[in-house]
Amino acid sequence: MLLATDRWRERLIVGFLFAVAFGLPWLMPSRALFVAETASVALFALSLDLVLGYAGIVSLGHAAFFGVGAYAAGLFAKLVMPDPLTGLAVGIAVAALMGLACSLTILRGSDLTRIMVTLALSLLLYELANRFDAITGGADGLQGMAMGPLLGRFEFDLQGQVPATYALAVLFLALLLVQWVVRSPLGATLLAVRDNPLRAAAVGIPVASRLAFAYAFGAALAGAAGALVAQTSGFVSLEVFSIERSADVLLMLVIGGAGWVYGGVLGAVAFKVLNELVAGITPQYWTFWMGLFLLAIGLLGRERVLRPWALWQRPSTKAVR
Amino acid sequence: MGSLAAPFDKGSAVSAPVLRTERLEKRFGGIVATDSVSLSIAPGARHALIGPNGAGKTTLVNLLTGVLPVSAGAVYLDEVDITRLPVHRRVARGMVRTFQISQLFRSLSPRETLALIVGQQRGLGRRWWGSLAREASVIERADQLLEQFRLASVRDVRTDQLAYGKRRLLEIAIALACEPRVLLLDEPVAGVPAGEREEILQTLAALPAQVSILLIEHDMELVFGFSRFITVLVNGSVLAEGEPAAIAADPRVKAVYLGSGAGHTP
Amino acid sequence: MPTLVFDGIAYGMLLFILAVGLSVTLGLMNFINLAHGAFAMLGGYLTVAFTQRLGVPFVPAILLAFLATGLVGAVLERLLYRPMYQRSHLDQVLFSIGLVFMSVAATDWLVGSQQQNIHLPGWLQGRSEFGEGALGMGHYRLFIIAVCALLVLGLQAILSRTRFGARLRASVDDARVAAGLGIDVNRVFSLTFAVGSGLAGLGGALGAEVLGLDPSFPLKFLVYFLIVVAVGGTSSVTGPLLAALLLGLADVGGKYFIPKLGAFIVYALIIALLLWRPNGLFSRGGSGR
Numbered sequence: 043m044l045l046a047t048d049r050w051r052e053r054l055i056v057g058f059l060f061a062v063a064f065g066l067p068w069l070m071p072s073r074a075l076f077v078a079e080t081a082s083v084a085l086f087a088l089s090l091d092l093v094l095g096y097a098g099i100v101s102l103g104h105a106a107f108f109g110v111g112a113y114a115a116g117l118f119a120k121l122v123m124p125d126p127l128t129g130l131a132v133g134i135a136v137a138a139l140m141g142l143a144c145s146l147t148i149l150r151g152s153d154l155t156r157i158m159v160t161l162a163l164s165l166l167l168y169e170l171a172n173r174f175d176a177i178t179g180g181a182d183g184l185q186g187m188a189m190g191p192l193l194g195r196f197e198f199d200l201q202g203q204v205p206a207t208y209a210l211a212v213l214f215l216a217l218l219l220v221q222w223v224v225r226s227p228l229g230a231t232l233l234a235v236r237d238n239p240l241r242a243a244a245v246g247i248p249v250a251s252r253l254a255f256a257y258a259f260g261a262a263l264a265g266a267a268g269a270l271v272a273q274t275s276g277f278v279s280l281e282v283f284s285i286e287r288s289a290d291v292l293l294m295l296v297i298g299g300a301g302w303v304y305g306g307v308l309g310a311v312a313f314k315v316l317n318e319l320v321a322g323i324t325p326q327y328w329t330f331w332m333g334l335f336l337l338a339i340g341l342l343g344r345e346r347v348l349r350p351w352a353l354w355q356r357p358s359t360k361a362v363r
Numbered sequence: 364m365g366s367l368a369a370p371f372d373k374g375s376a377v378s379a380p381v382l383r384t385e386r387l388e389k390r391f392g393g394i395v396a397t398d399s400v401s402l403s404i405a406p407g408a409r410h411a412l413i414g415p416n417g418a419g420k421t422t423l424v425n426l427l428t429g430v431l432p433v434s435a436g437a438v439y440l441d442e443v444d445i446t447r448l449p450v451h452r453r454v455a456r457g458m459v460r461t462f463q464i465s466q467l468f469r470s471l472s473p474r475e476t477l478a479l480i481v482g483q484q485r486g487l488g489r490r491w492w493g494s495l496a497r498e499a500s501v502i503e504r505a506d507q508l509l510e511q512f513r514l515a516s517v518r519d520v521r522t523d524q525l526a527y528g529k530r531r532l533l534e535i536a537i538a539l540a541c542e543p544r545v546l547l548l549d550e551p552v553a554g555v556p557a558g559e560r561e562e563i564l565q566t567l568a569a570l571p572a573q574v575s576i577l578l579i580e581h582d583m584e585l586v587f588g589f590s591r592f593i594t595v596l597v598n599g600s601v602l603a604e605g606e607p608a609a610i611a612a613d614p615r616v617k618a619v620y621l622g623s624g625a626g627h628t629p
Numbered sequence: 630m631p632t633l634v635f636d637g638i639a640y641g642m643l644l645f646i647l648a649v650g651l652s653v654t655l656g657l658m659n660f661i662n663l664a665h666g667a668f669a670m671l672g673g674y675l676t677v678a679f680t681q682r683l684g685v686p687f688v689p690a691i692l693l694a695f696l697a698t699g700l701v702g703a704v705l706e707r708l709l710y711r712p713m714y715q716r717s718h719l720d721q722v723l724f725s726i727g728l729v730f731m732s733v734a735a736t737d738w739l740v741g742s743q744q745q746n747i748h749l750p751g752w753l754q755g756r757s758e759f760g761e762g763a764l765g766m767g768h769y770r771l772f773i774i775a776v777c778a779l780l781v782l783g784l785q786a787i788l789s790r791t792r793f794g795a796r797l798r799a800s801v802d803d804a805r806v807a808a809g810l811g812i813d814v815n816r817v818f819s820l821t822f823a824v825g826s827g828l829a830g831l832g833g834a835l836g837a838e839v840l841g842l843d844p845s846f847p848l849k850f851l852v853y854f855l856i857v858v859a860v861g862g863t864s865s866v867t868g869p870l871l872a873a874l875l876l877g878l879a880d881v882g883g884k885y886f887i888p889k890l891g892a893f894i895v896y897a898l899i900i901a902l903l904l905w906r907p908n909g910l911f912s913r914g915g916s917g918r
Contacts, residue, residue, distance in 0.1 A: 045474065045475055045478060045494075045495060045496040045502070046496065068780065077849065094719070100718055100719050100722055102663075102722065102726070108682055123367070146904060147900060147904055150907035151859075151903060151907030151908065152907075152908070153656060153661065153718040154855065154858065154859055155663055155859045155903055155908075155909075156364045157661065157663075157722065157855065158852065158855035158856060158858075158859045158899075158903075159859075159899075159900055159903055161851070161852050161855065161901055162852055162855075162856070162896045162899055163854055163896070163900065165892070165896055166892075166893055166896035166897060166900070169890070169891050169892050169896065170890075170893060170894040172891075173517065173889055173890060173891060173893070191567065192365070193649070207406075222491070222492060223367045223491050223492075224582055225494050226490055226491045226492050226493055226494065227479070227483070227487035227488060227489075227490045227493070227494075227495050227498075228488065228490055228491040230437070230475070230478075230479040230482065230495055231479065231483055231488050233468065233471060233479075234468050234471070234479055234480075237467075237468040237470055237471065238466050238467065238468055240462075240465035240466055241462070241537070242432075242468075242470065243449075243450040243451050243454075243468065244428065244430075244450060244454065244460055244462070244466070245454060245459075245480045245483060245484075245537060245540070245541050246451045246454035246455050246480075246484065246488075247451055247483055247488060247542060248449075248451045249451070285848055289726055289730070292722075292723070292726075293723075296719075296723060301470075327734050327738060329730045329731075329733060329734040330730065330734030330735060330738070332727075332730055333725065333726075333727040333728065333729065333730025333731035333732075333733075333734060334722070334727065336723045336726055336727025336730055337723075337724055337727030337728055337731065338727070339543055339720075339723050339724075339727070340713065340716070340720045340721065340722075340723035340724025340727060341712065341713065341724055343711065343720070349808055356683070
């Protein structure tokens with residue numbers, strides 16, 4: 043995996059799937075907004091993969107960075123300027139800086155402390171956004187952002203075709219970047235840190251700075267995902283910080299397989315499609331079915347629930363322990 | 364990065380020790396685990412550290428490598444004070460260890476493991492582009508280590524699927540991939556089945572002569588066959604030091620080992 | 630001001646009873662049980678059902694809630710939790726957060742999402758004022774403090790005086806060594822889990838009036854339980870107790886003095902605290918490594 047040189051098959055498959063995805067909003071215009079949202083949460087799941095799959099940090103508050111990106115991009119569009127790409131950059135930058143600052147909290151301490159701190163962080167931001175309602179709109183959500191045309195030419199249409207293409211393009215580029223990084227010598231040291239931090243330090247890898255890097259990188263991409271959701275839907279609500287959102291993304295990543303660059307994306311697609319189907323039947327009790335699914339995965343093991351047919355995916359998800 | 368610290372030339376005939384501790388101390392609450400240990404490892408040494416269970420041998424290794432913070436005293440590598448240096452910086456200065464219980468990268472293969480460490484060693488660890496697969500010299504060195512440690516046949520097997528003896532070999536290969544000048548071997552043959560033992564002993568004997576080695580071991584056959592100098596640790600402090608023959612004849616050492624019933628001195 | 634301290638102590642005591650079971654579970658089996666709050670919620674709803682549907686008086690009702698939740702805990706431990714002990718923390722998180730979501734949705738479906746009210750008996754209503762309003766003590770909060778203080782003393786006595794307490798402490802210290810000494814660690818754990826769940830249920834029953842009770846209870850208070858355990862550590866009863874009192878005082882005080890920021894103060898304080906001492910305030914390991 044780390045030393046493989048021949049990747050043409052993988053490129054072909056990924057290229058084909060993305061070509062289909064890019065075609066969807068134009069072939070099925072009624073589904074364009076769904077595509078935009080799915081691409082955004084797929085990016086969110088990819089960002090969690092860096093934190094959980096590549097750094098081994100169990101987080102129950104990854105929504106913190108998603109939410110910060112969403113509010114930063116939303117406020118930027120509303121108060122400063124409407125250009126989407128600049129707003130995206132702002133969302134990424136703010137989330138990355140916060141991730142870097144917060145990496146201090148997750149470098150030390152046990153899994154329990156990390157779960158608690160990440161959760162507390164997202165709740166803290168929820169409180170902040172709720173109380174400063176003069177700026178954020180509070181419980182009513184942030185409204186009234188008008189997005190400018192993409193690249194100065196393509197207006198965001200209400201049907202969602204341009205937003206969907208935009209979100210897919212950002213997801214595609216992020217995927218390339220992550221893939222690039224995790225397969226580099228730096229990425230190899232990340233795997234080493236995840237597998238065995240004690241040994242990683244004993245071969246000269248600076249464990250703390252690697253964890254901080256993975257965490258901040260994950261935060262930056264989560265910020266990008268949040269910014270995309272804000273820009274493509276034109277709305278940010280307090281829900282972006284909720285524990286449900288953190289749990290959703292955890293489930294997506296686990297469905298697709300953590301520690302594998304495509305895991306988050308595949309999981310997000312599966313999750314969103316499933317959500318559409320189940321929510322169509324019993325809209326209120328989606329939480330129950332999601333809970334049952336999480337419980338089953340935890341109880342029976344990820345391999346048995348998600349891939350009973352074969353272990354075709356090479357890096358075992360068991361690596362994340 | 365090679366060694367930053369050039370050894371001090373004191374102009375004396377006796378070469379300065381590569382690794383030295385000064386009245387090293389470690390307390391856990393009220394318990395003194397390491398009590399005023401002053402140790403000196405000469406260049407190219409084959410130095411063994413022995414002692415009964417609970418003598419504080421592994422604690423000492425953890426102090427030397429920086430896994431545990433010291434309570435008092437100092438550690439010098441090439442006469443530079445490294446007492447407060449973090450673990451990975453000590454490795455960069457050439458001090459490397461192995462673990463009593465193999466610490467491997469579970470999801471990687473031996474070849475990936477060694478390639479990543481050689482890459483890190485050659486300063487590629489922060490490079491976020493390209494692939495290790497394209498670094499011919501890194502791959503070459505990794506394959507060379509695989510040969511040397513008889514791991515070529517299992518080079519692409521995930522390390523959590525390896526046989527115990529192979530895991531021990533990889534443990535030592537990992538340390539050597541770090542290009543150590545000082546190597547701390549923490550019980551390299553502990554728990555290795557008899558059939559696989561010989562393989563490890565041979566690779567130990569073949570370690571480069573210029574590498575200074577501190578061997579922590581229970582196995583007296585290995586200790587007396589391998590080392591040219593022995594330090595005996597009891598209850599966290601140094602009981603005796605000297606050449607193997609002198610140690611074997613020391614009545615205090617005999618008392619400790621006969622008392623604990625683990626002695627098979629030659 | 631004294632009123633504030635009084636309220637803070639009552640709140641902290643309540644948090645302790647709610648979270649102490651989680652602390653023991655974590656210390657004993659290194660198991661992260663995020664569903665602990667679900668047991669508390671169950672205790673609360675059972676009390677509502679007992680008092681309003683069946684006409685059971687308040688005090689017997691909360692005792693029944695304690696027993697019933699403990700029983701449910703014992704059954705679930707045997708059926709669901711036991712296979713999870715050896716699993717990774719990620720699996721434990723997925724499993725237990727799944728249980729939380731199921732309990733939230735199921736409660737919503739069974740009884741609806743509205744807030745539940747507990748009708749307190751007359752002798753627990755009202756408040757006493759001292760020193761011209763300087764200290765106002767609600768009778769119910771006084772009752773909570775008294776019950777919780779008794780429980781703390783009881784728990785402490787069980788841990789330090791009884792045979793079971795000695796076994797429990799040995800198992801927390803090192804389960805493998807304890808098993809080697811002939812202690813049936815599995816049974817110790819079953820019993821502890823049941824009592825811990827029961828205490829959560831009791832806390833939920835007592836706290837419904839103060840904390841509010843609706844289906845989102847396990848999620849809303851999850852972070853508070855985690856804080857008590859993360860800050861207080863798992864090696865004693867006093868650690869979580871002090872952590873819970875600290876949290877109760879900080880929360881009540883923060884919301885009183887800076888109402889605009891609400892719970893923000895507490896979260897910020899806790900994060901700063903754990904930056905300073907990542908292993909908690911009262912861990913034996915000192916200021917962390």
